[in-house]
Amino acid sequence: MHTHPFKLVTIIAEPVLESRLTSELRQLGATGWTVVEGRGEGSRGIHAADIPGVNIRIDSIVTPDVAERVVQHMATHYFAEYEVIAYVSDVAVIRSNKYVTQSRETR
Amino acid sequence: MLDTLQANLLSPIPLAFALGVITRLMKSEFSLPKDLYASLSIYLLFALGLKGGAELAHATFASIAKPAAVTLLLGCVTPLIAFGTLRWIGRFSSADSAGIAAHYGSVSAVTFIAAQQFVQRVGAPMEGFMPTLLTLLESPGIHIALAIGAVQRTRALGASGDSSGKSIGHVLHEVLTGRTMVLLVGGLLVGFLMGGSGWKAVTPFFDSGFKGALMLFLLEMGIVAGSRLGDLKKVGPFLLVFGIVVPLLHGALGVALGGWAGLSVGGCTVLGTMAASASYIAAPPAVRLTLPEANPTYSLTSALAITFPFNILAGIPIYYRIAQALA
Numbered sequence: 001m002h003t004h005p006f007k008l009v010t011i012i013a014e015p016v017l018e019s020r021l022t023s024e025l026r027q028l029g030a031t032g033w034t035v036v037e038g039r040g041e042g043s044r045g046i047h048a049a050d051i052p053g054v055n056i057r058i059d060s061i062v063t064p065d066v067a068e069r070v071v072q073h074m075a076t077h078y079f080a081e082y083e084v085i086a087y088v089s090d091v092a093v094i095r096s097n098k099y100v101t102q103s104r105e106t107r
Numbered sequence: 108m109l110d111t112l113q114a115n116l117l118s119p120i121p122l123a124f125a126l127g128v129i130t131r132l133m134k135s136e137f138s139l140p141k142d143l144y145a146s147l148s149i150y151l152l153f154a155l156g157l158k159g160g161a162e163l164a165h166a167t168f169a170s171i172a173k174p175a176a177v178t179l180l181l182g183c184v185t186p187l188i189a190f191g192t193l194r195w196i197g198r199f200s201s202a203d204s205a206g207i208a209a210h211y212g213s214v215s216a217v218t219f220i221a222a223q224q225f226v227q228r229v230g231a232p233m234e235g236f237m238p239t240l241l242t243l244l245e246s247p248g249i250h251i252a253l254a255i256g257a258v259q260r261t262r263a264l265g266a267s268g269d270s271s272g273k274s275i276g277h278v279l280h281e282v283l284t285g286r287t288m289v290l291l292v293g294g295l296l297v298g299f300l301m302g303g304s305g306w307k308a309v310t311p312f313f314d315s316g317f318k319g320a321l322m323l324f325l326l327e328m329g330i331v332a333g334s335r336l337g338d339l340k341k342v343g344p345f346l347l348v349f350g351i352v353v354p355l356l357h358g359a360l361g362v363a364l365g366g367w368a369g370l371s372v373g374g375c376t377v378l379g380t381m382a383a384s385a386s387y388i389a390a391p392p393a394v395r396l397t398l399p400e401a402n403p404t405y406s407l408t409s410a411l412a413i414t415f416p417f418n419i420l421a422g423i424p425i426y427y428r429i430a431q432a433l434a
Contacts, residue, residue, distance in 0.1 A: 016392040020277075081399035 003092035006099055007067035011058040011074065012040075013084045018056050025060055028069050029101055033060035055083075061091060061099045111229075111424040118228060120221045121420050123322040127329015128416075132336075139327040147324045148388075152216060152287060154313040155238050156294015161306035162235025163299050171236045173368040174378070178240040181364060181382045182247030185357050186212025190255055192353060197345045199405075201263075205256030206394045206401030207346075210410045211353060212248020213386030214241060216287060217328065220321060221419045222380035222426075226373035229427065233373040242291045244381050246282050249390050253278065256398045278393045285389055328415070335412040342408050350385075350413030358383035358426045363433060372430045379426035384418055385410035 009030070013021060018035060025033055037054040062070065067088045074086040093099065115121060130137055139147075189211040193204035219241050226233050282288065298306060339347065361382030365375035387410045394401055 014395065016395045020396070 001094065003094055004096035006061050006091050006093050006096070007064050008089045008091045009058075009060045009062055009067050009070050009086065010089070011060075011070075011084065011086045012038075013056055013058070013078070014082060015054060015056050017078075017082065017084070018058075021058060024073065025058070025070065028073060029066040030060045030062050030070070031099055031101055033058050061093060063100060108424075108428055111428065112421060115225060115424045116420060118225070119318065119322050120224060120325050123325040124329040124332070124416065124419060127326045127331075128333040128336075129329075130326075131330050131333025138330045139323065144324070144327050147320050147327075149286070149290060150313075150320050151220065151317070151324060152290035153294045154317050155216070155220060155241075156291045157298040157301075157306060157309065157313055159235065159238025159241075159291075160295035160298020161301065161303055163239055163295060164302050166234075166236045170234075170369075171239065174234070174236070174240060174365065174370055174374070175243060177364040177368045178243045178378065178381075179247060181357075181361055181378075182212065182244045183251060184360070185382055186248040186252040186255075188356065189353055190252060192349060197349060200400075201259040202256055202398045202401040203405055205252045205259065206398050206403070207349075207406045207409060208255070209249045209252035209394050210385045210387065210390040210406045211357070211414075212252050213246070213390050214244040214248075214381050215384035215386055215410075215415065215418075216241060216291070216388075217321075217324065218384035218415060218418050218423075219377065219381055221325075222377045222423050224318070224321070225423045225427065226376050231371065231373035231376070231427070233377045234370060237374060237377050238291065239295060240378065241381060242288065242295065245287060245291075245386070245389060246279075249282055249386070249393050250279060253393065253397045256401070260398065260400075278397050281396075282389050282393055287389055325419075332412050332416055335408050338404055338408040339412060342405055346405060346409045347413060350409040351417050354383035354385070354414050354418060354422055355425070358422060359429055362426050362429045366430070366433045372427070372434050375430035375433070376423065376427040379430065380418060380423050383414075383422055383426065385414045387411050387415070 011021060015037070022033060022035070036057050036059075038057055040055055060070075071086050071088060074084065078084045078086075186208045190204050190208035193199045193207055194201060197204070199207070219238075223233060223237070358379040360379075362375045362379035365378035370378060387407060390410075391403060391407060394406065395403060
């Protein structure tokens, strides 16, 4: 089975940020994502969320340069002030064209 | 005064709230399922809107114009008082001051309902159009406080290409389309259109169960407030005093303006309570999105663990007494 190397970007964030983050993901070149809710605690020890609050995890499979842009964006705009973490891992996928935006393919 | 306070403490709302707080103090893991909590708040807000709308059908424009004007005035003045107190007396940062002021400039619908139940019980029912005024008070305070915060933030950051203008527009949309506004404004409209006969048809569901649902909701509010009691140490003595004194000030102002606008003693009490209450549903996400450097522990703890309990336990009877004295 032939697979292509891609990057999985994972963002764990306060729920108020969901719509803002997903629209920014699209702008940065992600073609899709999955959002799940969960509980947990982090180094800040506060839950800034609305009541009753949960955290969200956003998973998105992207190309390496989009992954780079997303974590850079997170570092610039969110890490200082929000309860947010983001990390990148390596994944292997079969359908490589599924995770690349059309405009980027033709470029 | 003392017997009014005592009678209030032994009424359903404070008792259910106290049970919730005690549950949490006993370190019980019990709490209402999240979806039930959300469902109860939908039921309460929609019932409030429907009944208010049905009663609005009897109100004349002339009788509601002046009370509506003073309500909007309160929505503009209370965030400024709160901001000034926090910034220049409490020495809070401008972001924290604006964040907390957004909560105190807006209104808590549950505190409103508690006041409505109180004035009904003491035999001084409020005017039927009061829920309409509630919808007017929800958003101006949040926006004024956020605007102050955004201006100060832009000044502090310089013109660094920050997108706070865009996010304020986004927040305005979120507050206006939030659960409270949709259910209350929508309920008022539906109630108004279906009128008294329509309301009568749905009373078995929306009226008979109202007080019971309210008790369940207050039980959960007690649990939520109780779990924040530990944060009282973190917020310091100034916010403790602020969370009681500023509601008293806003409450007295609301009662006085209500009297000037020609409201009854019950109406003045409820308007005072509205001005004194602090939002904890619409304001927190709005503040979080626009003023991320404001510490949410300050605003949520003072709104939920100080001001909300104070208002339902002691504040409402006090505003009632002020209303009686001024009448």
